[in-house]
Amino acid sequence: MDWGKQLQLKAGQSTEISEGDRLQKERFDRVVNVMKDPAATTFSFVVYPEKTPIVESQRAAQELASFGIPTQLVVANLVIPEEQAVTPFFQNRHKMQQKYLAEISSHFPGTVQLQVPMYAREIKGLAMLGEIAATIF
Incomplete structure (x- = not known):
């Protein structure tokens, strides 16, 4: 981020930095440095295997x-398992999802990619998180 442009917008072309602005910039720089450090932060996207969420996430990743x-990390959520695709509706959705799951690999090269299947109930609580962990890891 160009901090100088932010200050110009805030101060109306003045290049003088107040103590508050200096502290804010230092805090901002510390946060960005942590976000840049893969050992400290894992930045991930959770997407539905559909075109719009993938394109929007790719734009944000860029x-x-x-x-x-x-x-x-990119997590595809609500993936319909093949064994659950037993009606024409779910067969069509499964086929569509498979196409977009393949695209995730090309849109996010070099990332770890996981798939979370669609569950019949809401994913809420430690027990459900444990179930998901057992499924994807």
Whole structure:
């Protein structure tokens, strides 16, 4: 991020930095440095296996990359398992999802990619998180 442009917008072309602005910039720089450090932060996107969420996440990942913040993980959520695709509706959705799951690999090279299947109930609570962990890891 070009901090100088932010200050110009805030101060109306003045280049003098107040103590408050200096402290804010230092805090901002510390946060960005933590976000840039893959050992300290894992930046991930959770997407539905559909075109719009993938394209929007790719755009956001590119924007973050321009600041030196890498995307390390992409999770495809609500993936319909093949064995559950027994009606024409779910067969069509499953086929569509498979196409977009393949695209995730090309849109996010070098990232870890996980798939979370669609569950019949809401994912809420530690027990459900444990069930998901057992499924995807």
